[in-house]
Amino acid sequence: MSENHIDEVSGVGTTGHEWDGIRELNNPLPRWWVWTFYATIVWAIGYCIAYPAWPLVSSATTGLLGYSSRADVKNELAAAEAAKSEYVSAIGAKTVDEILADENLRTFAAAAGAAKFKVNCVQCHGSGAEGSKGFPNLNDDDWLWGGRAEEIRVTIAHGARFAADADTHISEMPAFREILEPGQIDAVASFAASLSGLEVDPAKAEAGRTVFAENCASCHGDAGKGNREMGAPDLTDAISLYTRSEEDVASQVRNPKHGVMPAWGARLGDISVKELAVYVHSLGGGQ
Numbered sequence: 001m002s003e004n005h006i007d008e009v010s011g012v013g014t015t016g017h018e019w020d021g022i023r024e025l026n027n028p029l030p031r032w033w034v035w036t037f038y039a040t041i042v043w044a045i046g047y048c049i050a051y052p053a054w055p056l057v058s059s060a061t062t063g064l065l066g067y068s069s070r071a072d073v074k075n076e077l078a079a080a081e082a083a084k085s086e087y088v089s090a091i092g093a094k095t096v097d098e099i100l101a102d103e104n105l106r107t108f109a110a111a112a113g114a115a116k117f118k119v120n121c122v123q124c125h126g127s128g129a130e131g132s133k134g135f136p137n138l139n140d141d142d143w144l145w146g147g148r149a150e151e152i153r154v155t156i157a158h159g160a161r162f163a164a165d166a167d168t169h170i171s172e173m174p175a176f177r178e179i180l181e182p183g184q185i186d187a188v189a190s191f192a193a194s195l196s197g198l199e200v201d202p203a204k205a206e207a208g209r210t211v212f213a214e215n216c217a218s219c220h221g222d223a224g225k226g227n228r229e230m231g232a233p234d235l236t237d238a239i240s241l242y243t244r245s246e247e248d249v250a251s252q253v254r255n256p257k258h259g260v261m262p263a264w265g266a267r268l269g270d271i272s273v274k275e276l277a278v279y280v281h282s283l284g285g286g287q
Contacts, residue, residue, distance in 0.1 A: 084108070092271050096149040099278055106278060113279025116272055120264065129283055134241055134259055140285045142239040144231045145169050147287040153277035157265030160231070165263035171231030173256040176215065180253075184211050189250035192216070195224040195236045200246055 005014045007025060014023040047053065051063040062068075087108040091099060099105050118127070124135045131137035141147065145155045160169040176185055190200045191208030213222065219232040226234035233241075242248055242257060265273050280286065 088271060091274055096153045096274050096277050096281075099274060100149055100281070106282075109275045109278040110282045112272075113275035113277070116268065116276055117279055120268070121276070124261075129280070133243065134257065136241065137239070138280050138285060139283050140239060141287075142234060142237060143228065143285070143287070144171075144226075144233055146228050147281075147285060149277055149281045149286060152280050152286065153273055155261070156276050156280070157263065157270075157273045159263035160261040161258055162260060162263045165266070168263055169231055172258060173219075173232075173252075175255050177254045180211065180215065184208075185250055185253050188212050188216065189246055189253050192224065192235050192253070193244070193246040193249045196238055196240075196244060198244065198246060 005016070005023065006012070007014055007023065010025060012025045012027060015026045017024045048061075049063065050065045051067050052060050053063065054061045087105060090102075090105055091109055094102075094105070099109050117125075117129070121129075125131050125138055126135075129138040136142075136144070143151070145151060145160070155169060158165045158167045158169065161171075162168040176188075180188070187204050187208035188211040189208070190204040191206070191212050194200045194205045212220075212224075216224075219230055220226055220235055221232075224235035226232045233239075238244065240248070241259070242252055264276070268276075
C-alpha cells in the first residue's frame, strides 16, 4: 500500500495505516496547539522547581519559593482563632442573659452552640432538637426545669439525675404500685388523662380526682399544672415524654420512667455550656 495515497473524499493524504479498509488521514496538529503543548511542559518543569512537587521518603521537595499549603491553612486557622478570641473571652466573662442582650455576641454564641449541639446533643434530642419518646422536644414551651436562658444553662451544666454531679436536677416519682390499689391507679390515670383533654370515662375520672388530690397534687399542683422547681411536668397540655394515652399514664403511675441527662459542664466547659444554652434558647421555646 502506498503512503502517498490521497483520500478521494477529503483530498487529504493518508498516513499509510489501514484497519479493515479504513485509512487514517494525515492531518497534522495545528501549530498553535503544538506550541501551547510545549509551553505547558515548560510551565510544569518550572512549577516543579518553584513549588513543592516531588515526594521523598519522609517529606517532599520544598521548591525554590518555599511555599506550603499546610502553612497557609495553619495561618488561616490561627487568624480565625484570633478573630473569634474576643467573642469567646466575652462569653466567658458574661452571664447568659448579658450574652442575649448583645446582638453580635448572641449571634456568635448561637452559631457556636449549634455546632456543639450537633456533636453532643442530637443523639438524644434529634438533629432538629425535636426530641423523641423519652427525650424532650426543645422547640416547644414545655420545660421541666424552666425555659429561661440561665435555667437552661444550669440544666445543661449539671444534667438531670446524673449521679456524678452533686448539683444535678433530682426528681423521683414514686412507683405507686406499692402505694395505691390497682383500681386507684386506673382511676387517677383516667383523671390525669382528662386534664389534657383525652376522652375518658367521666365516672372513673371523677373517682380519680380524690386520689390525685391526696397523692399527686403535692408535686403536680392542685390543677395539674406541674412544678418546675421539682421537675414535675404539667399534666394539662398535650405534651408528654412517654406518649399520652390513658394506658400510658397508668403505666407511668404504676412504674414511672426516670430519664437521665449527663452533666455537660465538666465535659465541655463553661463557655461551651453558655453557647449551647443560647442556641437552645433561640430555638423558639425558650422563655
